[in-house]
Amino acid sequence: MTLSPDSCHPLSSDPRQALEQAEILCQRRGARLTELRRRVLEIIWSNPTPLSAYAILDLLRDDGRQGGPPTVYRALDFLLGQGLIHRLASLNVFTGCRQPDSRHNGQFLICRDCGQVDELSNPAVEELLRAEATARQFEVLAQMVEVLGRCPDCRGGETPYAG
Amino acid sequence: MTLSPDSCHPLSSDPRQALEQAEILCQRRGARLTELRRRVLEIIWSNPTPLSAYAILDLLRDDGRQGGPPTVYRALDFLLGQGLIHRLASLNVFTGCRQPDSRHNGQFLICRDCGQVDELSNPAVEELLRAEATARQFEVLAQMVEVLGRCPDCRGGETPYAG
DNA sequence: TAACAATTGTTATAAGATAACATTTACTAT
DNA sequence: ATAGTAAATGTTATCTTATAACAATTGTTA
Ligand SMILES: [Zn+2]
Ligand SMILES: [Zn+2]
Ligand SMILES: [Zn+2]
Ligand SMILES: [Zn+2]
Numbered sequence: 001m002t003l004s005p006d007s008c009h010p011l012s013s014d015p016r017q018a019l020e021q022a023e024i025l026c027q028r029r030g031a032r033l034t035e036l037r038r039r040v041l042e043i044i045w046s047n048p049t050p051l052s053a054y055a056i057l058d059l060l061r062d063d064g065r066q067g068g069p070p071t072v073y074r075a076l077d078f079l080l081g082q083g084l085i086h087r088l089a090s091l092n093v094f095t096g097c098r099q100p101d102s103r104h105n106g107q108f109l110i111c112r113d114c115g116q117v118d119e120l121s122n123p124a125v126e127e128l129l130r131a132e133a134t135a136r137q138f139e140v141l142a143q144m145v146e147v148l149g150r151c152p153d154c155r156g157g158e159t160p161y162a163g
Numbered sequence: 164m165t166l167s168p169d170s171c172h173p174l175s176s177d178p179r180q181a182l183e184q185a186e187i188l189c190q191r192r193g194a195r196l197t198e199l200r201r202r203v204l205e206i207i208w209s210n211p212t213p214l215s216a217y218a219i220l221d222l223l224r225d226d227g228r229q230g231g232p233p234t235v236y237r238a239l240d241f242l243l244g245q246g247l248i249h250r251l252a253s254l255n256v257f258t259g260c261r262q263p264d265s266r267h268n269g270q271f272l273i274c275r276d277c278g279q280v281d282e283l284s285n286p287a288v289e290e291l292l293r294a295e296a297t298a299r300q301f302e303v304l305a306q307m308v309e310v311l312g313r314c315p316d317c318r319g320g321e322t323p324y325a326g
Numbered sequence: 327t328a329a330c331a332a333t334t335g336t337t338a339t340a341a342g343a344t345a346a347c348a349t350t351t352a353c354t355a356t
Numbered sequence: 357a358t359a360g361t362a363a364a365t366g367t368t369a370t371c372t373t374a375t376a377a378c379a380a381t382t383g384t385t386a
Contacts, residue, residue, distance in 0.1 A: 032383095034333070045212050053373070067335055073374065074334080090252040090307055092342095092373060107292075109301045120295050128288050129270075129310050136281060137315035138272045143308040147292050152300035195352090197364070217341070230366055236343065237365075255342060 015045035018096055022084050025100055031082055039063065040075040041096070044085055049115035050093035088117070090146045095119070105143035111151035117153070178208035181259055185247050188263055195246055203238040204259070207248055212278035213256035227306065251280070253309045258282075268306035274314035281314070 022041055026033040033041075043059050044051060051059075057072045065071075075143050076094055079085040085094050086106040097106070107120040126143060133140045185204055189196040196204075206222050207214060214222075220235045228234075241258055242248040248257050249269040260269070261282050270283035289306060296303045 021216070032332085036334070058286070065335095068337080069374070070336085070376085071334060074232070083229060089309070106296075109296055109299060111301075112304060118299060118301070122291060122295055125288060125291050129308065132270075132283050132285055133272055133310055133312060136272065138274075138281070138310070139313040139318055139321075140310055141275060141312040142310070144307065145292070146252070146307040147296055147301070147303055147305070148307070149296060149304040150302040155302055158302075159300070195363085197351095199365070228366095231368080232343070233345085233367085234365060241364095 006068070015042055018045045018100075021100060022082075025084070026082060029082070029098075036060075036067075036071070036092075037075045037078050038066075039065075040072065041079055041084055044079075044094055045096045050088055050091065050095035050117055052093050086119070088146060089144055090148065103147065107145040107147075109147050109149065109151070111154055112148055112156040113150055116151050120145075164267075171300045178205055178250065181208045181263075184263060185245075187248070189245060192243075192245070198235070199223075199228075200241050202228075204242055204247055207242075207257055208259045213251055213254065213258035213280055215256050219257070249282070250310060252307055253311065268307040270310075272310050272312065272314070273297070274311055274317055275311055276317040279314050279316075283308075 009119065019038065022038070023033055025031075042161065043056055052067065053072050053076060056076075057067070057069060060067065060072065076085065076087075079094075079125055080087060083103050084097055084100045086097055086108070087094055088106075088108060088110060091110065095108075095117050096108070099121060104121055105126060107122060107125060109118040111117070116117055125145060129143055129145075130140055182201065182205055185201070186195055188194075202223065203219055206219055208310075215236055216232065216235050216239060220230070220232060223230065225234065239248065242257075243250060245263070246266050247260055247263045249260055249271070250257050251269075251271060251273065254273065258271075258280050261263075262284060263318070267284055268289060270285060270288060272281040272283065288308060292306055292308075
């Protein structure tokens with residue numbers, strides 16, 4: 001089977017398009033995508049794998065910027081708030097969102113070996129969890145779904161799934 | 164997170180039973196549930212809400228024990244390896260497993276306000292994620308599903324779900 | 327321009343986790 | 357029993373992740 005370029009390493013596909021969409025969304029919402037915030041988003045989209053806050057800080061400093069950790073975390077908080085990025089709690093890293101126009105809880109396939117991330121959006125998963133919560137009178141505020149494993153590339157020529 | 168001591172559906176229902184089962188499982192597996200490991204498990208089960216590694220360390224020191232962070236993390240690693248506890252990635256805390264006899268990926272409802280945790284085990288969720296992964300030739304090693312929200316107690320008399 | 331709010335910079339510190347090595351404990355084989 | 361060995365724990369230091377508190381800057385408004 002041929003892997004579509006989309007399903008393999010989708011993050012690095014097109015930072016420019018992601019930034020353009022971010023501009024539009026922020027403008028529409030009256031949110032200020034400042035130089036710093038825009039640059040942080042650009043850094044995140046430009047890297048093939050998700051980055052930690054401190055990795056982003058290092059790259060900002062390569063630009064000549066002066067800020068410290070709070071500067072980065074504040075920018076990340078803004079981007080998270082706008083749904084432009086997701087945080088992967090299992091790795092403490094940040095990755096660009098592929099459907100920033102529709103608010104959602106991220107679902108991710110994370111490669112243990114190369115760090116590549118694939119974002120899913122399976123409504124059935126979300127619905128099942130919501131149903132479980134509802135049955136227990138539990139009010140859902142956010143969902144975290146992260147699947148750790150090995151991507152096709154890192155599995156190499158290994159036996160494909162039986163099922 | 165606000166961890167109020169008044170518990171809704173406490174984890175602490177029966178630490179003794181959990182410890183007893185842990186003993187049996189470890190014996191059956193030839194794994195050594197040492198005094199330290201047993202005590203860490205007991206601490207985890209005795210608390211109404213999940214504990215951080217450092218909170219566990221503090222409680223160990225109350226016992227008069229001398230270890231540092233590595234001591235706790237090693238014990239936690241053992242318990243994780245035996246499937247006796249889970250780690251909640253979104254909060255950096257550890258909670259006792261209710262079905263330690265069958266290996267599984269945890270699914271959790273976590274109350275934002277009181278910290279109480281409810282462990283689900285919905286096979287359909289696991290299967291859906293597995294199917295998504297398989298479709299992408301992705302080998303699954305672990306699944307993390309954490310739903311953050313508010314438990315019935317913390318919602319108080321608020322309107323129940325419409326749906 | 328003055329006042330005010332939002333954003334960013336700066337310093338310090340809290341919180342979570344691990345590396346490296348020393349010591350102790352438990353098991354094995356004489 | 358006793359020495360040898362492996363496993364487990366203790367100890368020190370360090371690294372990573374995240375936030376608190378406050379100052380300086382920038383943008384907006386009156
Ligand atoms: Zn997304
Ligand atoms: Zn990979
Ligand atoms: Zn469990
Ligand atoms: Zn609650």
